[in-house]
Amino acid sequence: MNSPTEVSVTKESLAFSAAHFLTLPGHVCERLHGHNYRVGVRVEGQVDPATGFVADFAVLKQVIRALIEPLDHRLLIPADNPDLRIREDGDHLRLDYRGPDWLVIPRPHACLLPVRHTTAELLAAYLGDQVWAGLTTGGVGGLQRVIVEVEESPGQGAAVERGPGARPFMS
Numbered sequence: 629m630n631s632p633t634e635v636s637v638t639k640e641s642l643a644f645s646a647a648h649f650l651t652l653p654g655h656v657c658e659r660l661h662g663h664n665y666r667v668g669v670r671v672e673g674q675v676d677p678a679t680g681f682v683a684d685f686a687v688l689k690q691v692i693r694a695l696i697e698p699l700d701h702r703l704l705i706p707a708d709n710p711d712l713r714i715r716e717d718g719d720h721l722r723l724d725y726r727g728p729d730w731l732v733i734p735r736p737h738a739c740l741l742p743v744r745h746t747t748a749e750l751l752a753a754y755l756g757d758q759v760w761a762g763l764t765t766g767g768v769g770g771l772q773r774v775i776v777e778v779e780e781s782p783g784q785g786a787a788v789e790r791g792p793g794a795r796p797f798m799s
């Protein structure tokens with residue numbers, strides 16, 4: 629068997645801009661602010677002798693772009709955050725935190741994510757799960773490992789691994 633080969637789509641080619649906040653009382657990031665996020669993905673597996681690919685870049689980029697498009701130019705709201713109550717009110721979302729209507733935002737401007745906090749770590753975990761699912765259900769077989777990195781500022785990011793070859797401490 630050939631040794632595994634790694635292919636990557638680097639952070640330079642996959643980016644989105646979004647607003648967020650953290651429910652950490654008194655922390656500077658509790659205030660609404662934004663980042664120009666960048667996403668990098670590395671995929672490890674065997675080269676398919678028929679195609680010469682580990683994973684087709686076109687498929688890889690399509691899967692990732694479909695995942696980050698709903699986040700782009702939106703407010704990222706952590707739907708699983710126990711300190712946040714999110715109420716749908718017509719075309720708006722009303723967020724109760726430290727009191728009612730802490731934030732009211734037009735629904736199309738928001739992206740509800742199934743995470744407890746919108747930290748780089750948990751965004752990477754969310755995207756890692758989704759990228760792995762998207763690739764494996766999208767017909768990209770034989771992958772050992774996918775590594776997804778989310779950078780919220782230059783030089784400041786988090787990475788996760790998914791798949792059977794993922795290192796256990798990062799799963």
Ligand SMILES: [Zn+2]
Pocket residue numbers: 648657661662663780
């Ligand atoms: Zn931030």
